[in-house]
Each structure stands twice: as structure tokens, then as C-alpha cells.
Amino acid sequence: MAEEFDLDTADMTRRMDGTLANLRTEFGSLRTGRASASMLEPVMVDAYGSPTPINQVGTVNVPEPRMVTVNVWDKGLVSKVEKAIRESGLGINPQLNGTIIMLPIPELNEERRKDLTKVAGQYAEGARVAIRNIRRDGMDKIKKADGLAEDEAKMWESEVQDMTDAYIKKVDQALDDKQAEIMQV
Template sequence: MAEDFILDTDDLQRRMDGTMNNLRTEFASLRTGRASASMLEPVQVEAYGQMTPINQVGTVNVPEPRMVTINVWDKGLVNKVEKAIRESGLGINPQMNGTIIMLPIPELNEERRRELTKVAGQYAEHARVSIRNVRRDGMDQIKKAADGMAEDDRKLWEAEVQEMTDKYIKSVDDALEHKQAEIMQV
């Protein structure tokens, strides 16, 4: 049985990829002082009796580096979209112009930049922990099958899982370094 052991590395890789995608989404929601449509992704609006992402009630554009505009399709939702942005904690003050909501992105001060780099670090640490948990699951599968498995085979599987883990941890570290540099850039 153990000689026929095949570790589902595709499953491990898929789970680690999921962690990386989640990290990218979390990083995109961090404001860098530069306008980006993705900064509105976490904001939900109460529309038609349910919570809806902003990009499903209007067109989000970035016409210039410090401005995001939302062209709300339904006139009746303009005030709800504005209220959702005000209450989102993004620290942005929406300005109304008919059905268009303009979001001027203020400069980040040094203190706020440092806070954001710490938050980015926390997101990265959660991603590392998640990747290590996937590694542990893979190692547990190998251990369970270790009875009757050749020592060399076991070591080969463990090395493969460790190599995959190291690759993903490095990706997390690289992404964090890039995001922190982006945040600190004035």
C-alpha cells in the first residue's frame, strides 16, 4: 500500500495558491496614497434588499492618480453608495456630482504609512501560517503512509513538500516587501 503512495501535490499547491490570492486581495485593499479601483472591493452597499459590492451598482474609474469616480447606475442608490464609503473606514470623503461620486485620495502621512506597513505585515504573517498549515497536512499524509514506505521515498516526498512551502513563503515575503515599498513611496 505505502509503495503506491502518491501525495496529492496539486491539492497542496491549489491551497497555497488560494492563500496567495487571498493575500493579494488583502494587499489591494490597503490604500497606498495612489488611487485604485480595487480599494473599493471590500465596501458593500445595501441595494435591492441585499449587500452588494460597489462595482455591481456603478462603474468605478480612476481618471487620475489621486481620484476614483463611481458612476452609479441607479439614481436611488447614490446616497447609499456615498454612505457606505463614508462608513467603510477607508478615510475618504466622497463628493457628489449628480449620479457621479468622486473620491479624492488624500496624501498619506508618515504615521499612517507606518500603520499600513504593519497591517501588510500582519496579512503576510497570516498567509505564512496558512501555507505552513498546508505543509503540515502534506507531511501528516506522508507520515500516515510511512509504514512500509521506503525511507528514500518518504524523504523525497518530504523534500518536495518542503520545497513547495519554501517557494510560497518566498512569494509571500516578496509580495510583502513590494507592498511595503509601495506604501512608503511618497
């Protein structure tokens, strides 16, 4: 008698949820004309000999809708934090005030908005590829299962495909929402 096949759909769901969470983090780093502390998350500072996230060398605040401040704890790192922000590609010009770095968020012009929607699209495509890779892993496990009846294999494949379609739809919805937010004036 063949042993019972049970695909670990909980693991696949967890991995697909992780992909969605990663996509939302990437979307959070895209500047939309409004100040957000999450826009500094990908910025790394060369602190104490290793790349360190900004939120581990200072306090990131959003005191007003078009301003982000970074209160750097170590005076010796202020210039390194300022340099990291300048070189991050965020298009923000830091202003120093002692150990506080102020980041005024300028209005986005139409061209920059279109560029950001393209970047958002690239992030979403990366998430779709990751989800398809998870689907491929599941399909491979089904194909390699010993003694699995053809109709049972079709049922599992259908379940994996349904799960994949649902997550691709979530990625597309997140992309539509982010693009609408970017294009909003």
C-alpha cells in the same frame, strides 16, 4: 506489496497559489496614496437587502492619479454607496455629483503609512499561516500513508517543505514590495 503513494502536489500548489492571489487582492485594497479601482473591492453596499460589492451597483473608474469615481446605476442607491465608502475605514471622504461619487485620494502622512505597513504585515502573516496549514495537511497525508518506506516518506516531506519555503519566500517578497510602495512619497 504496498500500494504506490503519490502525494497530490498539484492540489497543494493550487491552494498555495490561491493563498498568494488572495494576499495580492488584500494588498490591492490598501491605499498607497495613488488612486486604484481595486481599493474599493472589499467595500460592500447594502443593496436590495443583501451586501453587494460596489462594482455590481456602479462603474468604478480612475480618471486621474488621485481620484476614483463611482457612477452608481440606481439613483436610490447613491446614499447607500456613499455611506458604505465612509464606513469602510479607507479614510476617504466621498463627494456627490448627481449619481457620480467622487473620491479624492489625499496624500498619506508618515503615521498613516506606518499603520498601513503594519496592516500589510498582518495580511502577509495570515497568508504564511494559510501556507503552513497546507503544509501540515500534506505532512499528515504522508504520515497516514500505509506501507510508505521511511526514506520515501522523508523524500515527500522534503518536497512539501521545499514547496512551503518557496511560497513563504513569495509572500515575503510581495510584502516587501507592498511596504516599499506604501512608504514611497
